[in-house]
Amino acid sequence: MSKKCCPVFLGGSSVPHGVGTSVSQRACNHLRCxxxxxxxxxxxxxxxxxxxxxxxxxxxxxxxxxxxxxxxxGGRAYACQCS
Structure with missing residues (x-):
């Protein structure tokens, strides 16, 4: 079972990333459409x-x-275009 980011935080690559939680506010690195x-x-x-x-x-x-x-x-380009 993999960990999930909850809540989800977004940010550029200069922001620490990993699994975000309410205690550890990190840009979610598991974000996928x-x-x-x-x-x-x-x-x-x-x-x-x-x-x-x-x-x-x-x-x-x-x-x-x-x-x-x-x-x-420091940037992150998101690419999903689903509707």
Whole structure:
């Protein structure tokens, strides 16, 4: 049985990550979409806010996604686009 983050805390990669609890407020590193199973990209950010069609056409291929990712120390780029 794996541990779950409860409550879930989000934050950049400069924020301590791990299993978050009400006592230990860490950015959850087990965060995955329950539908598509996509994760996040550490130390990156997306270069635009208008990415919906881009995600639909390129998920989950990292080599295609990386054209819209920028390195940003301390950032986390979340990628789920399920509806």
């Amino acid at each position: 329950t539908s598509c199973d996509f994760s996040m990209f550490e130390d990156h950010e997306w270069d635009s806010c208008d990415l919906c069609l881009f995600f639909r056409n390129n998920m989950p291929d990292y080599h295609k996604l990386k054209v819209k990712l920028r390195r940003k120390r």
